[in-house]
Amino acid sequence: MTSTADALQQRLSELESHLEQENPVLLSAVQSFRVLDRVAYRMGLMAPNQSFATQIPWWPLISILGTFSAGKSTFINYYLGHKLQRSGNQAVDDRFTVIVYSPEDISHTLPGVALDSDPRFPFFRMSHAIEEVAGGEGSRIDTYLQLKTCNSERLRGKIIIDSPGFDADAQRTGVLRITDHMIDLSDLVLVFFDARHPEPGAMRDTLKHLVSDTIKRADAGKFLYILNQLDSAAGEDNPEDVVAAWLRSIGEAGLTAGRFYTIYCPEVAIHIPDEHRRKRFEKKRDEDLNDIYRRMEHVEVERAYRIIAALRKSATEFTRDSVPLLQETMRRWRRRTLTTEAVLLIGAVAGFMTWSLQANHWQGMTYRAEWLELVKSIPWGLMGLEGALLVLAILIHFAIRHLAALSLMPWLRKQVAKIDPPGNVVAAFKNNTRFWRPMILGRPFGWGRKTRTELDEVLQSCESYIQTLNERFTNPNRLPKN
Known part of the structure; x- marks a missing residue:
């Protein structure tokens, strides 16, 4: 445990060294994550070899989603300036490909375990999530x-994730799990559709997952919807009808706002004989490609806001969900323990009184007095009768509190599954119910005024970080006033 905890701290120190020059705001964010970690360590909500900072990717992420044969790989190859991904009219790759920069001219392809076992990448321990x-x-x-490497300057400081062709009707559960995970972590998501398919309405399930399930998200602005290979429609009498059909289908899926792009790759474009139409297509293509590239190049800005949002989310949910759930579970545990003890005590007293009354009635006072003398004459050792009864009461108390804690575990695990709070609330509850932890405290171990102050300072720092980013990227002081 110590070696892994040391390795974690080393990783965080390396991250801080990297951010010291690149982005001082994010450097401060790492330090705020450390504060959040210390609170979780004290409360037993996190092991020393874990950190909230390692649960999010610090590299800017761009994900490419889309239907089969929508031209995703061709788009990536053209953007990178390298023929890295296989392309074709049929599905040519059924795996998620994480593309990273490498100074080497030769591209390398590494197996999935390289991603699953390296915490620097966004799919660390993804095998566990798939198994679930x-x-x-x-x-x-x-x-x-x-994992693939590529010597393209456009990859410096960012990661591109290419997904297999999407067909919601036939997706494996594991693929959907990775897709959702990838969407959650990404700073920018490009969703590709194929203009060569004349009936987009038939792809209702695909549109639902790629459109309907994304527009309700708080970060819906990071999705760009792209109708690719539009050059295939240049031979139509009215090519605008193709775009209109897709717009209607996407609108029916719920997308009524936001930018819809129409592009095609110049390197594999179909020749358009009509010069006027060709120039019109090329002009629209270039405008949309430039807008998409601009968003891709500015993904570092998205990354900065995403990390601060993740810090604020972790601190907020820690205060709103993790701590109250732990407190409520401990209250239930104390109440269940004390109630059980009270019931047993009342039962013992009632039983003794009943026995005494019966003994008095049947045998008279002489028999009762003789019985008490007999009990007192038993060689209880140095403790005496009172000491033995005290030890017995203590043993019963600890047995009851242990059984009460065990009886609450199903309820607690159900609550954790429902709200998914940060940290390991189950482990923290187990630590708080160890036999050496007194019940009289009435609050989780490590929770108090100091802890609340630290969490408040983390939340306040998030506002300061956002303001600093706004001044850096937008400079609101220079905005025109009404």
Whole structure:
């Protein structure tokens, strides 16, 4: 445990060294994550070899989603200036490909375990998540993920994730789990559709997952919807009808706002004989490609806001969900323990009184007095009768509190599954119910005024970080006043 905890602190120190020059605001964010970690350590909500800072990717992430043969790989190859991804009219890759920068001219392809075992990448321990939703599939991580390197300047400081072709009707559970995970972590998501499919309405399930399930998100602005390979419609009498059909289908899926892009790759474009139409297509294509590239190049800005939002979310949910759930579980535990003890005590007193009355009635006072003398004459050792009874009462107390804690575990695990609070609330509850932890405290170990102050300072620092980012990227002081 100590070695892994030391390794974690070393990783955080390396991250701080990297951010010291690149982004001082994010350097401060790492330090705020450390404060949050210390609170979780004290309360037993997190092991020393864990950190909130390692639960989010610090590299800017761009995800590429889309339907089969929508031209995702061709788009990536054109953007990078390298023929890295295989492309074709049919599905050519059924794995998620994480593409990272490398100074070497030769590209390398590494198996999924390289991602699953390296905490620097966004799919660290993804095999465990796949195993949870698809038993037996976690051991086949190499069939889900792969890592590729590419010597492209456009990859410096960012990661691109290419997904397999999407068909919601036939998706494996593990693929959907990775897709959702990838969407959650990404700073920018490009969703591709194929203009060559004339009936987008038939893809209702795909549109639901790629559109309906995303527009309700708080970060819906990071999704760009792209109708690719529009050059295939240049031969139509009215190519605008193709775009209109897709817009209607996406609108029916719920997307009524936001930018919808229409592009095609110049390197593999179909020749358009009509010069006027060709120039019109090229002009629209270039405008949309430039807008998409601009968003991709500015993904570091998205990353900075995303990390601060993750810090604020962790601190907020820690205060709002983790601590109250732990407090409520401990209250239930104390109440259940004391109630059980009270019932047993009342039962013991009632039983003794009943026995005494019966003994008095049947045998008279002489028999009762003789019985008491007999009990007192038993060689209880140095403790005496009172000491033995005290030890017995203590043993019964600890047995009751242990059983009360065990009886609350199903309820606690159900609550954890429902609200998914930060930290390990189950482990913290177990630590708080150890036999050496007194029940009289009435609050979780490590929780107090100092802890509340630290969490408040983390939340306040998030506001300061956002203001600093706004001044850096937007400079609101220079905005025109009404």
